[in-house]
Amino acid sequence: MGGYTTSEIATIMAMQGIAGLSLFGVFLLMALGLAIIFGQMGVINMAHGEFLTLGSYATYVVATMFESYAPGLFSYYFPVAIVLSFLVAFGVGYLLEYGLVRHLYKRPLDTLLATWAVGLIMQQIFRSIFGGRGVSADAPDWLQGSIQLSQMLFLSRSDLFVMCIAIAMTVIVAILLYRARWGMRVRSTTQNRAMANAVGINTAKVDRNTFALGCGLAGIAGSAFTTISATTPTAGAQYLVDTFLVVVLGGAASLLGTVASAFSIAQAQSILEFFITGSMAKVLTLMVVIGIIMLRPQGLFTLKVRQ
Amino acid sequence: MQHSNWRKSIAALTIAALGGAGASAAGANEEYPTDEVNTTGLAVTDDTVEVGILHSLTGTMAISETGSVEAEQLAIRQINESGGVLGRQIETEVEDGASDWPTFAERASSLLESDDVAAVFGCWTSASRKAVLPVFEENNGLLYYPTFYEGLEASPNVFYQGQEATQQIIAGLNWVHEKENAETYYLIGSDYIWPRTSHAIARHHIENELGAEVVAEQYFPLGHTNFRSAINQIRLKNPDVVYSIIAGDSNVSFWSQLNSAGINADNQTVLTNSVTEDEVKAIGAENVEGHYSAMKYFQSLDNPHNKEFVEEFKEMHGEDSVIGDVTQAAYLGPWIWKRAVEKAESFDVDKVREAARGMEFDDVPEGYVRVHEENQHLWSKLRIGQWQSDGTAEVVYESDLIEPDPFPEDVDIDPDEME
Structure with a gap:
């Protein structure tokens, strides 16, 4: 492998493993919202990336407000920003479901086109308000720099932060889906809408809240991503393909599958990137993913349901 | 018409000569009659001449190209205030390429074929320039192109105000080689024609002229936001110099991740030719x-022409605006055209092109430039x-x-393969 010694290979694997963990956090966080909307509801939301961007801009606005009105509290703006990003994205998602998506549940291809159009509209709105140039919020001190694990190994604080949020959100979603009444309603609605209605579940309300929650999670992801990249009107759209891949590879309805596939894609990409160019690493990873999906169309993990 | 306005014209010229800024040479042009200065049917009248500005005003490239439009408009306004070109005020037709290359070609045809403009100032990406090139060559138009780019082109219908790759790369590498005594280089860039060609030139120079080693050459797609692997490579290979040609918003991720990984100017030399004042605004100083x-240009250049330029630019476009390399280059376009037209005493494209060869400018913001005798670069x-920190x-x-x-002769680049 390119003339590296065995000990160097070990170091590289460790370094890239950690880089892969950072990427895993990013993938997981962006896929969570979609795992709910696409995985649970079966709605292809092409505007998902724009909800991410919405969260990023909300965070940027909060940071700017803190900077000008409460510079002393600047270090603490992030919790406020995360909550606000969630609320804004949740609210817009709620309206989108109510105004548009619910009319199209029986027409999946139209949903795809309609949400794509919504995505384009949102991009142009961002561009009109914030301009096309990338904006970035200054990270608070506690998110800057990195933790040195050994001479070669380090983990940047912002990556650690993204990972922690990703794990926390996954746990919350898992509890909501599998341990709470709400999750049972969501799952029964997806599996048999007529029966769910019959036993007294307000399926329209379940749909609306599920969709909005997925959007809200995208908002949180967008908020966390301001610590690692610039926010532009099209920033979220760049994540969309990766996000769908993660969810599809994992098996649409399985949360565990999403976690596993985010982890494998991130690690594969990260290890490959060291030995070949980043562009080629991406091509190879995508080819492997396509191969797996061809062999296992249902994804890595599936729910066993009676057909 | 020409005779009836003779007195007016003389009067106006006199005012202009006396320094009456803003006075236009209204009416007929005794000294340069229209049918003599325009034999090819361009949009030239007795007191006006039409030119085109063709940039992306909308879409993803709008933000990069806006600075160029602003600079070109400033130059045209200044030229008009000082009396115009051959006594004619410049009228500007602004077209939107909309970040879409076929649209650029279509707008270019409209400017050259319907509006008959005397010159076009425009394009930013190489892709847009390549899209309009056949249109300019077919209609024998004139394009003034502001961006630093990969080279491998020298059309008689284009003046290139930005530096081509060898100008930007070789002197910079020589400097850093001497300063750092550098033996090892790490090359990183975005994955498209400009960074790839530039790195091919850089690698050739590093290996053959400087006798040093390239430890890795790494490319990421445009818009990439995760540079952790690259940072690990830099840590492990510990190169004397990191040479970066990362374009666009990816810069924000690259530089902030580099910094947060503890790689900074104290422990690593990084040289880039893709970061101007515009990018720094987003990256964070x-x-x-x-x-x-x-x-070739920084906003802080200390000469009177640049100070005046920066002041007038900010006055026209806002105190917060920053001026990067390409913006200054765009500002040169209308001036190069004006001087060439006046030397040729004609708006005819063939005569303007001939007149421009070897022309010198010692009063531009970047100091001094000279138009190349053959390839029409500077x-x-x-x-x-x-x-x-500011x-x-x-x-x-x-x-x-x-x-x-x-x-460049020895460098192993096949332009067709690169496209």
């Missing part, structure tokens, strides 16, 4: 502080700027005048 950019200097660059090195060489 704290992330690039102490690192180096190789450019002889220019290369400067190395070290980024400061987002401005301090010039730490200035080369001699460098000859543009868009087709």
Whole structure:
């Protein structure tokens, strides 16, 4: 492998493993919202990336407000920003479901086109308000720099932060889906809408809240991503393909599958990137993913349901 | 018409000669009759001449190209205030390429075929330039192109105000090689024609001229936001110099991740030729502080022409605006055209092109440039700027005048393959 010694290979694997963990956090966080909307509801939301961007801009606005009105509290703006990003994205998602998506549940291809159009509209709105140039919020001190694990190994604080949020959100979603009444309603609605209605579940309300929650999670992801990249009107759209891949590879309805596939894609990409160019690493990873999906169309993990 | 306005014309010329800024040479042009200065049917009247501006005003490229439009408009306004070109006021037709290359070609045909403009100032990406090139060659138009780019082109219908790759790269590498005694280089870039060609030139120079080693050449797609693997490679290979040609918004991720990984100017020399004042505004000065950019122009250049330019630019476009390398180059376009037209005493494209060859400019913001006798690029200097905490660059090195060489001989690049 390119003339590296065995000990160097070990170091590289460790370094890239950690880089892969950072990427895993990013993938997981962006896929969570979609795992709910696409995985649970079966709605292809092409505007998902724009909800991410919405969260990023909300965070940027909060940071700017803190900077000008409460510079002393600047270090603490992030919790406020995360909550606000969630609320804004949740609210817009709620309206989108109510105004548009619910009319199209029986027409999946139209949903795809309609949400794509919504995505384009949102991009142009961002561009009109914030301009096309990338904006970035200054990270608070506690998110800057990195933790040195050994001479070669380090983990940047912002990556650690993204990972922690990703794990926390996954746990919350898992509890909501599998341990709470709400999750049972969501799952029964997806599996048999007529029966769910019959036993007294307000399926329209379940749909609306599920969709909005997925959007809200995208908002949180967008908020966390301001610590690692610039926010532009099209920033979220760049994540969309990766996000769908993660969810599809994992098996649409399985949360565990999403976690596993985010982890494998991130690690594969990260290890490959060291030995070949980043562009080629991406091509190879995508080819492997396509191969797996061809062999296992249902994804890595599936729910066993009676057909 | 020409005779009836003779007195007016003389009066206006006299006022202009006496320094009456803003006075236009209204009416007929006794000294330069229209049918003599325009034999090819361009949009020239007795007191006006029409030119085109063709940039992306909408879409993803709008933000990069806006600075160029602003600079071209400033230059045209200044030219008009000082009496115009051959006594004619410049009228500007602004077209939107909308970040879409076929649209650029279509707008270019409209400017050249319907509006008959005398010159076009425009394009930014190489892709848009390649899209309009056949239109300009077919209609024998004139394009003034502002961006630094990969070279491998020298059309008689284009004047290239930006540096081609060898001008931007070789002097910069020589400088950093000497300063750091550098033996090892790490090359990183975005994955498209400009960074790839530039790195091919850089690698050739590093290996054959400097006798040093390239430890890795790494490319990421445009818009990439995860540079952790690259940072690990830099840590492990510990190169003397990191040479970056990462374009666009990816810069924000690259520099902030580099900084947060503890790689900064104290322990690693990074040289880039893709970061101008515009990018630094988004990256954040704290992330690039102490690192180096190789450019022909920085906003902080200390000469009276630049001070005046910066002042007037800010007055026209706002105190917060920053001026990067390409913006200054765009500003040169209308001036180069004006001077060539006046030397040729004609708006005819063939005569303007001939007149421009070898023309010298010693009063431009970047100091001095000369139009190359053959390839229509500019002889220019290369400067190395070290980024400061306030987002401005301090010039730490200035080369001699460098000859543009868009087709470097020994470098192994096949232009067709690159496209």
